[in-house]
Amino acid sequence: MSTPETSQAVPDAAAPDDLRELAATYGVLTEHHRYGGGVDAVADATLVAVLTALGVAASTPGEVAHSLRRARDEEWRTVLPPAVVVRQGDRHDVPVHVTHGSSVHVWLEVEGAEPTARPHQVRPRRDLEQVDAFVEPREVDGRQVGRATFSVPADLPLGWHTLHALTEGHETTATLVVTPRRLELGTDLDRRQAWGVLVQLYSVRSRTSWGMGDLADLADLAWLTAHRAGADFIAVNPLSAAEPVTPLTPSPYLPTSRRFGSPLYVRVEDIPETAYLTAADRSLVEWASDPVRDLAADDGPIDRDAVWDAKKAALEVVHTAPRRASRQAAFEEFVAEQGTGLRDFATWCALTEELGGGRWPAELADPASPAVAQARERLADRVDFYSWLQWVFDEQKRDAQRTAVDTGMRIGVVHDLAVGVHPDGADAWANADVLASGVGVGAPPDMYNQQGQDWSQPPWNPRALAQAGYAPYRDMLRTVLRHAGALRVDHVLGLFRLWWVPRGMAPTQGAYVRYDHDALVGILCLEAHRAGAIVIGEDLGVFEPWVRDYLADRGVLGTSVFWFEQDGDQPTAPQDYRRLTLASVGTHDMPPTAGYLAGEHVDLRDRLGLLTEDPQVLRSRARSERAAAVRALAEQGLVGDNPSEREVVEALHRYLRRSRAALVGVQLVDAVGERRSQNQPGTDREYPNWKVPLGDSAGNPVLVEDLFENARLRSLFAAVAQGR
Known part of the structure; x- marks a missing residue:
């Protein structure tokens, strides 16, 4: 995106x-x-x-x-603003609106700064002082309304606090969020550059995975790349939830929920209860896996539908197995902790399954309706099953991060947050009151997609989100940040403004809508701080120049892609890269570096009819781009005359290791010589987006067990590990 x-x-x-x-x-x-x-x-x-x-x-x-x-007059109609978000250490004035001449008492209930604070713990209370700031009263809806101004003290702890106002016998509350001034990097990243591997996890299979990469493969990848190559992190595509029934949406960037995970990535055999199955039930699990076991060696498109049909059948068997008392208690605590959000998600899954993906009756449109409550009770076993799947996913996600850190990675797993959700998915159903309807998120025309893009995802309604006290946004971030060393935020510019495309209109006919970036970025930093994670924003695209400075000031890393970093018509010199950035040669929306060097991005878009310029002109431009890159590498002494493709790929990564970037990412596809794109923006069925298994330069599958047998991978990782 x-x-x-x-x-x-x-x-x-x-x-x-x-x-x-x-x-x-x-x-x-x-x-x-x-x-x-x-x-x-x-x-x-x-x-x-x-x-x-x-x-x-x-x-x-x-x-x-x-x-x-x-x-x-809108702000004069409410006693308190719907939400107030401030930076720690700042004094902030809050306008309070009451009937002119009436008195008002304003106070604050303070939450503990740590997420471990008990929900029923008594909160300290602090009265707020009124500021001498007279504002003329205003007639609003036939009554005189006055404004009193109260000061929020600068010494509040980080956290989610509650404002209270009492006037004329009525009490009003609002959310007050105190966010970090800056999210600190930690793990000595401010002094020593870290490097890691960028992976599309579904594409990286092992002999024991069920036809696509999973969380056990992620743990193995983390161990191997840390232990054998010294990598500090492993970044993966979003592992967000897909549909509970087939056909599944292939794109990890179009999930049904951004908050919850996809059980497609669960390794069935690693669930502890699997070890205690009866012989008959164990046979059922093995039979379920038979149709997909051999898919790991298949060089064709990844078949998510077959994988899910197999895993779902096996997981249903494991779900029925008795759990030890401690594990049952842990499951119940997880369900209680995730609260209404998990209940609604699991209910949506159960209803979608029952309805077979068909049209929903009108009475089920509201998660809080009596009809949904009745359905939840009727489908209690399935709701429990889908809740259990999230617990199992969370445990294996935790184990992958633990493996990464225990093996010596300074950061561990970098998870990814998509920009939006499927318009007919769980989040769109559960959060309908804070999402805009009738529009989708997209992008205006750009160099790589000159027809614009419509991703169809309903955006946050900024007004409604503020009125909800940003709780849905907070809850999503908390779940995604669990067991994460870092979080990459796709299209982080969407926290500032988003391109909204009205339904039925072309992507070129959209408009930008602004968001309260102080609130959204501040809450992101707060939740990352509480999770002990860093944040990487994908800040590529059309933006105002101050945006990157603002993100850097808040401690959010940006994204630097070699091919997009230009000084005039030449690549940006290593010493001129931003410090707070994740630098990589390419992205998942481009061909791997070997293919890009050969101009295959132009050939592919030409075949798919995505170009609005003369293909020959673009091919000439691509050749010039490659020549400029080779000259820049030669000036750094990284290549000689007539370098081979492999030499150029390694030199490009060594070039980035010489940069000021805090993080350098190596795409696994570059390490094995893959040439095929994972995704071609602007296409749906024209290209097998998000279905290409990891392969070598000839398209032969490369499995996890064989990665370090690949000479090209060993050579590239050695070059990167040696650094400058």
Whole structure:
């Protein structure tokens, strides 16, 4: 989902048109820079659709005028803001709105800074002082409303606190979040560069995995790369939940839930209860695995449907096995800890299974409805099964991180957070009140997809998310950050603004919607701090220049890709790379380096009809790009005359090891000589996206057990480990 081109953003235009004024009021940009130069004004139809998705009536001139009037008084209608997010150490003033002339008492309940604080523990209470800041009262909906200002003290601990206001006998509450000023790197990354391996886990199979890579393979990869090559981290694609029934969506970046994991990645044999199955039940598990055992050696597309059918049958058998008292207690504690979120997710899975993926009755649209409660009770066994799958996934995720750290990795496993979720998935159902409907997240046209992109994922509604006190966002982050050494946030620019594409419109007809980045980035840093993880933001794409500085100031690493780092028409010199970044040669949305050097990214897009420019011009540009890269490597003394493909690939990685980047990532596909892309943006069925198994330069499968038998891998890892 990355877009490599950078461009200056146009500030909101002070348009006289009421519709455009209304759009700007709600953070909808009315203009944007066009790829290749120039500025495009957003069409009125797009603005109306986006405002409607935000819950703002704008279909007629009368609605626009009414919405504008309401917008000017919106904050005066509530006693407290819906949520207040501040940085630790900052004094912050909070406006409190009451009937003019009425008194108000405001106080704060303080949460402990650590997530281990007991939920029922008595919280310290602190009264807030009123600030002498007179504001003229205002007539709102026929009554005079006054504003009192109260000061939030600067010495509050990190955490999620609760504001209270009492006026005229009514008490109002709001969320107050204190976030770190800066997320510190730790693990001496501020002094010593770390390197690691970038992996599409599903593609990396072993002889004992069931046709696709799993969490046991991840643990083995971590051990091997740390023990034999000295790697400090292993970064994987999102392991987020897919559908509970086939057919499954192949893309790990279009999950049904970002909060919960995919049991596709569970290793059945590693569940402790498997060891205590009866002979008959053990035979059932073995029979379930028979159809997929041999798929590890198959060079064709990965068959997730076959894998899930097999694993699901086996997991159902293991689920029925008795658990020791301690393990049963651990499962129950996990369910209680995950709370309503897990209950709703498991209920959605059970309902989806029962309905066979068909259309849902209207009475099941609301997770809190009586009909859903009745269904949950009727399907209690299946709800328990899907809850148990999340516990098993969490345990094996924990074991992989523990293996990585115990083997000496400074960071361990880097997990990945997709930018959004499937429009018909569990999160879209459970969080419908905080997601925008009728629009999807996407990207405007760029160098690598000149038709724009529509990823179809419903975005957070920034107004509704704030009104919910950011709780859904927090809960998602907490689960994803469990057992993670770091978190990569796909399209981190979406915490600042997102390209919304109204349903039925082309990706070129979207508009940018702004978010409260101080709140979203601050909460991300808070939850990462509490989890002991670092954060890496994929900050490729169209953005305002200050965004990267802001992320660096908060301690969030960026992303630097060799092919996108340019100084004029030459590659950026190693010493000019940003310090706070993860540097890599390519990305999963590009061919592996061997294929890219050969210009296969142009050939593939030409075959798929994705180009809007002359293919020959693009091929010439690709050859020039390669020549410039080789010259830069030669200037560093990393290659001689007429270097081979393998020499160039190794030199590119050594070039990055000479850079100032805190982290350097090596794609596993580059290590084994793979040439096929994992994903071609802008395609669906035209290319086997997210289904390509790890293979060598000839496409022959490379299994986990054979990785370090691969001479090309050993050579590249040795070059990277030697560093500069």
